[in-house]
Amino acid sequence: MPSTPASVTVPLSRFRLPTRYYADGLCPHADRVQDTYYRWCDSMTHLSEADREKYRNQRLTWAASRGFPHPRSPRRAVLIGLAYTWMTCFDDYYGLLPSHELDSLRRRSVDLLYGAPAQDSDPPLHHSIAEIGRMAAELMPPVWLDRFAATVDDFVSYLPLEGAFRHQRRTPSISENTEIRGHTIAILMALRFVDVELDLVLPDEVEDHPVLRRIDILLAQLTVWQNDAYTLEKDLRQADAAGENINMVLTLQDQLGLSLDDAYRELLRIHDADVAELVQLVENLPDFGRLQQDVETHVLHRTYVVSAIESWYRLDTPRYEDAWVEDYPTSLITP
Numbered sequence: 001m002p003s004t005p006a007s008v009t010v011p012l013s014r015f016r017l018p019t020r021y022y023a024d025g026l027c028p029h030a031d032r033v034q035d036t037y038y039r040w041c042d043s044m045t046h047l048s049e050a051d052r053e054k055y056r057n058q059r060l061t062w063a064a065s066r067g068f069p070h071p072r073s074p075r076r077a078v079l080i081g082l083a084y085t086w087m088t089c090f091d092d093y094y095g096l097l098p099s100h101e102l103d104s105l106r107r108r109s110v111d112l113l114y115g116a117p118a119q120d121s122d123p124p125l126h127h128s129i130a131e132i133g134r135m136a137a138e139l140m141p142p143v144w145l146d147r148f149a150a151t152v153d154d155f156v157s158y159l160p161l162e163g164a165f166r167h168q169r170r171t172p173s174i175s176e177n178t179e180i181r182g183h184t185i186a187i188l189m190a191l192r193f194v195d196v197e198l199d200l201v202l203p204d205e206v207e208d209h210p211v212l213r214r215i216d217i218l219l220a221q222l223t224v225w226q227n228d229a230y231t232l233e234k235d236l237r238q239a240d241a242a243g244e245n246i247n248m249v250l251t252l253q254d255q256l257g258l259s260l261d262d263a264y265r266e267l268l269r270i271h272d273a274d275v276a277e278l279v280q281l282v283e284n285l286p287d288f289g290r291l292q293q294d295v296e297t298h299v300l301h302r303t304y305v306v307s308a309i310e311s312w313y314r315l316d317t318p319r320y321e322d323a324w325v326e327d328y329p330t331s332l333i334t335p
Helices: 030-042 049-058 060-067 074-094 099-113 124-139 142-168 174-184 193-198 210-242 248-256 260-282 289-315
Strands: none
Touching: 030 049, 030 060, 030 074, 060 074, 060 289, 074 099, 074 124, 074 142, 074 193, 099 124, 099 142, 124 142, 142 174, 142 193, 174 210, 174 248, 193 289, 210 248, 210 260, 210 289, 248 260, 260 289
């Protein structure tokens, strides 16, 4: 489990959702998904064997198995696990590319989702998202693919904005950090897989309701706050070498002139305010008529997605300790 710097006195355990928003149990297909995950790691031939082993040790699919505990079939669990792997590895490997290269990858990724054939020369992550598209076409209606593709487009579109701060060794403002990272944390993509888990696609008038949209934004922000609490020590180690200057604790320290401990406490205050707003919305959903039970179930499972990541940090992964992969390109174009 990660630890906080010695000067920080707030325990990591404060960064969590209320217990009722943690799933009771684990996906029954977790071991099968993990075995498939190891095969995916083997296919990442753009990485060294040492880095592929680090990914194996990160156990990315355990975050999915905790967050989606009741998939209607093993194949749905595998699809969710593959999507988690793709989302994480895409950000890790391509996140520092210049905007024009990311724009090309964004368009190609969406095309592959919609069935464009992957070429032998395509990188492994292109083959992964093509597989996600094929599996989704078998399991889900077209409207689901449209919604997921929109979140992929959104996710990749925001990566250059985050990357610019890293490249320039510049700390974002509080509002910039909140806005950008709510999109690059990938939770808006992950939440789409509640539909896959439950085989339950809500109609547009429900999905587009302002309350559900606000719940999704809060869940994304809370994932950022959890991430920044758990990764602070790693980010401090890498701040100079890797431009890891976008942790919200560092933003608060820089923008408000706080000590590290006080900045961490301010992050906890922001986190707790978001939790309070989330609880108020989740516990007082609007009346959706005959769909009320479906909406309540769907929203509850969305909270599981975020609480599972906190559990994964705490129980499952050394990703932010000794399994961090650091060798990523800043351009795919050979000079």
